[in-house]
Amino acid sequence: MTTESAEQTPPEPHGGDDAVRAATVRRLERAMGTLGTAAVARMEQRLSWFRRMSAEDRSWVGLVAQSGVAAFVDWFKNPARGRPAITVEVFGTAPRELTRSVTLQQTVDMIRVVIDVVENQVEDLAAPGGEQQLREAVLRYTREVAFSSAKIYARAAEARGAWDERLEALVVDALLHGDREEGLETWGSALGWSRTPVLAMAGGLGEDSDSTLEDLRAAARRAGHDVLAGVQGERVIAVIGISEKLTGDSAPLQAAEPLAGLFGPGPIVLGPAVGDLRVAGHSVRAAVNGLRAAIAWPDAPRPVRAEDLLPERALEGDTAARRQLVEEVYLPLRKAGSPLLDTLSVYLEHASSLEATARMLFVHPNTVRYRLNRITELTGHAPADGRGSFVLRIAVTLGRLSERGT
Template sequence: MSIPQAPDEGAVRAETALRLERSMGTLGTAAVTRMESSLSWFRAMSAEDRSWVGLVAQSGVAAFVEWFKNPDRGRPAITVEVFGTAPRELTRSVTLQQTVEMIRVVIDVVENQVEELAAPGGVQQLREAVLRYTREVAFSSAKVYARAAEARGSWDARLEALIVDALLHGDREEGLPTWGSALSWSGTPVIALAGTLPDPGEQGVLDDVRARARRAGHDVLAGVQGERVVVVIGVGGASAASDDPLAAAAPLAGLLGPGPVVVGPAVADLRGAGDSVRAAVNGLRAATAWPDAPRPVLAEDLLPERALDGDADARARLVEDVYRPLRGSGSPLLDTLTVYLEHASSLEATARMLFVHPNTVRYRLSRVAELTGFAPSDGRGAFVLRVAVTLGRLGERDPGMVE
């Protein structure tokens, strides 16, 4: 009596591989058909993207057959053999979750035909190979999407830095809205803030700033220039920042390094954001002259320091908003303010010098506060008024100084 011989594993594998080769086209077509019937997102795709997905499915089947024929090759090179057939843009049309669903459909099609595809005695061998290949495809899918996300993040960071630099240097070309659209920018109004890195060379703060701003519903651009951090915020939703820029900037100030954090004025859109960026950066440079400034502080609250530091915009604002209203109201207000500031803010001394009653001085000073928004009796207000009057008088002598 003869004893049945166990089938040769290599021969069984070779026969199964031959059957798989003959069925590759059928399997790929069946997989695409199944996706069309069971995956709504696949049906909604453009014809071009559907064709690319179909090609990936066909490549996946072909790569499996080739790997099954040559088990000594070790782990299959799925990233190149399967996903290398599709353009990088496909990772934006198909999410990782959808890719997993697609893989599940392809594998399900193959598994349903294992008994027909496998050579006699090779069903278990083929089934185990399918399971291993499924695992490898899943790992490779995650790797492809992780690399795509990393590349996208690096590209976004470089574009953000480019936009911030363009805004700082006065680039108002039409390219700014286009660049913003590439980053899905939609928030308005727009404000900028400037501060320092928490630690020299540490740029991880940008990720924290972006995350916190986006959780608040804002668009955000951020860049590092030396030790300086510049953040541009597109205020989203019904935020109070449209009326008070500090409302959006304050939650981000704590993420920046020690020292002042300066907030530029709100502007209508990204095209005008350069004004806010330059005001914030100039304010940051001049803020050391006001050690007791709040954090964050508005760039407009630093107008005298900015003016003394050479900021032409700040000089023009002080002359236009403070000096000229006083000059236009007649000499009594300006003369009274000048004498008051020169005599240590003393009502009585000012009244004696002008030969008027102290109540008259008091009334005139209240008019100064109404016209300019700065009270002469307040230390900070007196400083702003003194600088504005000085610049205004110098500007009358040399108009080009405050233009």
Template sequence: MTDSPDASPHDDAVRAETVRRLERAMGALGTAAVAQMEQRLSWFRSMSAEDRSWVGLVAQSGVAAFVDWFKNPHRGRPAIAVEVFGTAPRELIRSVSLQQTVEMVRVVIDVVESRVSELAAPGGEQQLREAMLRYSREVAFSTARIYARAAEARGAWDARLEALIVDALLHGNREEGLQTWGASLGWSRIPVIAIAGLLGDQDAEETLEDLRSHARRAGHDVLAGVQGDRVVVVVGVNEKNASDPMGAATPLAGLFGPGPVVVGPPIYDLSAANQSARAAVDGLRAAPGWPDAPRPVAAEDLLPERALNGDPAARRTLIEEVYQPLRDAGTPLLDTLSVYLEHASSLESTARMLFVHPNTVRYRLSRVAELTGYVPTDGRGSFVLRVALTLGRLADTP
């Protein structure tokens, strides 16, 4: 090749003349490259004036770096990252994508190629074309490396920020900053649900990456973090599943380790998502109390286990939403349910104890189901009602 160290004196003379021509044309080449970008690249035209000026400076630096490298062929590989991209601020990488950078480089190369006949000394056309080919290849490699490093750094920052948000949600602090943090990660979807499960013997990073990728492919926003042996995922549910948050959580359940997977209640504001996260984690702690629970299971379906495990929020919910409506509905309803539960859920025994007809018992039990959402004749429903009645009575005791 003409760039080899064994080039003849004639080649060196031709190169020297080409360098002089290139140096005289550097300013014009940079200006022409920017003009071509304006004409050919719609994304360049839509950029801010400041970003366009930085891109123009990069183009000028690219031309100058090529001329300097062409002038000194024995230097080896050009230091593209420093000489070209080092002129622009780090933030420019966020404004210009890798594909757009490739298009920009292509325009600069096209501008120089279109003027090879006037830029190269007589007999130096092939020498200049070969040098441009090598240089453009180095620019492409360096560009890819720069964007790869930026993506790696961005990914590491996102992971740290996600972990910080998840920690804040679980511990209930810095709630005023959650909306801002979420916005920095592109968070925009509601409702928000939290999903908690165990890591098991799975690799933490692989598990988090699988959860993120599956959630994003489904169109959800997602934050994920590991807390000891526990994995917590916060999902901004897409519009398709907005009315069925559990449907959004179900496909993700299989990515957790063995054991229960608990889904917190839907919340319609990221800054209040700690309510869902706490419920999911409290439910995960209490889930062993219900071995036959579905996977995933809603945290609200674990209210009695959570209450027995010392969760004050679950106790309060059972008292306010189950016991108090029954108490306020009158003594007959509450007494009927109490006797029914104490007598092995037998309609006839309850009717005899209360001196009423079995149909009266049936009616009152149906009213209990209407008021609370729990069916006394169902095994799980009767358990929830029994715990709620016990907690309510304790709360009413002076």
């Protein structure tokens, strides 16, 4: 493509660099409109993503291209100005939202197209003897455009990151306190949330809260999980949308274990996995309550499930834990009949001795053994196990207390 206005211009007289530059400027000024139009036409021809853009966004991109040519001509006309103010003169014409429609890579592609259009016409645009001068100016200017593009996108990413952090903190706070749950799905969508099931992790804060959150987010996303993380006092709460690569009952623990080392010292508690982000508050509150109670079980695994801390949580005042122990441990035993409850009570009171329990109940030791196995099947906790006997004792005590008014 050639520029008619440049072809019809009579040869300029030879002179010094300033005279040659002035003659080139006049040619450029006459060709500005043609160059901008040619750049947009070349984009439509070469860039498939540009053709798929909305008419409004294409018009803004075209305006940016026109402004870039005009700003280059103005800068070339006044070399004493030093570095061009590209951020304002070029990108200032487009709305900030355009950075969401056009990626940095696409911006680089646009710059290349505009460079090609201008460089292909250097011989026609430059005054005689000014070809090299114009070519060097184009290279310098396009380098400045590239730097300015990167700066704009970096600032946009920084602003987006700051907004995401504030929104993450808001979501975590809402989940913890059980309010605004109707808006959680919308907030999650704004953060790109898509994974289910969901579980919460609560643990201690490291020396640097910012680096702890950044490391958690980075590690979780590398593993394919969605993640929200926030600091609540001296603890870190992370909400994990588990990757579809992990399946089965072990998926929550598989997702959490690689992240455990990124928390500060002390226990790490996992809330139960739930169906989606809207009901993740249950998991968050269980994890936080478990973290408060975990001090009572020094030998707990790290991480430990909130459900494994039910006795400690119940003693610490967690009503949800008390209710769960009664519903999942005491009530099944009571419905199974008094022999199981009586056997469990006597067994626990007599230091887990089969023989002593059998003598007190006037039954054979094998009968006691059968009943104990049945208790394990119904509750998931073995009376002969130290931890299991503790859970059963607390559950039976709470169950009996709950029946005072019945």
